[in-house]
Amino acid sequence: MDATFQKNFRKKLLDWYQKHKRDLPWRRSRDPYAIWVSEIMLQQTQVATVIPYYERFLKKFPTIAALARAEEEEVLALWAGLGYYRRAKLLQRGARAVAERHGGRLPDDPEALRELPGIGPYTAGAIASIAFRRPSPLVDGNVVRVLSRVFARKGHAKDARLQKEIWALAADLVDPTQPGDFNQALMELGATLCRVALPSCERCPVQGLCAARRGGEPEAYPESPPPQKTLRLQRAAAVALRGESVLLVKPRAARWFQGLWGLPHEYCAEAPATEAALGECLRSHLGLALLRPQALPATTHAITQHRITTWAWSGEAQGRLKAAGPYEEARFFTKKELAGVALPNFDRKVLAAAKLI
């Protein structure tokens, strides 16, 4: 890469970042653990969504040792609503691995970081550069977009060949003296100006260095992949009550939300058949029947390419509760307990329709 270009790009980007960077909680910390937590939460998740979760998480688990000691369910309960729950499990496994293998301190080099559960190429580069000032590159969705535009590189965002090119460009560009700021600046630029649609090229600090800007079609980079087909599913769920408490179950194997609590439910081909399927599920696996079931307003929820409509019935639970078949655990939770349980938004919406939360 041309040395003058490299120098110009770094300076313009870093100057812009110093002036325009957002004040984010993890940017106030120099604790590698805090930066680790933020990077895991930020995977595929927008900044505004992460902030309250980040604050609560660090308050409850302020150190690697505290996180390593915790029960997995406590960690999941704090993560509930943030999505991609595997991240929480892997983060905690990572904390345990650091406690065992590294004496409780995060290693500072990307290869060692990469060995830890939940840390892939992006996160290893982020922690190494931001927390330890190592000159490691990183590539996320923002960086692919920014650099594919600056260098007018063809290909879909997740295409392996383009990814490889972008990693090489990021490695050439990363500023050796302020790698953390440089990497964050690249992502900040992608998040705020160099957006997917309607980029603000006129305010961009590197517009004079951008090939896509010169070509007049910045939005053409990166190319968008063929659209995913959405699938529609119908689901029946039971809000089984015992006084003020509601029944939650933990399935042994679940398509989604493995290891989290949820309402007893069945998937079915069409909406009208749902109540019957649900009754059989309650009877055979949980030993219960719903007395005088009341239909609740249907709720909808999207999980990746799935669009799921839930038809729920609430009623007093009759019978002696057991957990059998697909269910590993089943128990009634009071209203107060519901607030602190690892229950995803998928079923929180149903409980909201039942006016229980």
Next chain:
DNA sequence: TATGCGTGGGG
């Protein structure tokens, strides 16, 4: 290598 995994905001 392709796919599955959550959720909320914006166009």
Next chain:
DNA sequence: TCCCCAAGCAT
């Protein structure tokens, strides 16, 4: 309303 997709990783 509906679709897109955002500081990715594991399998």
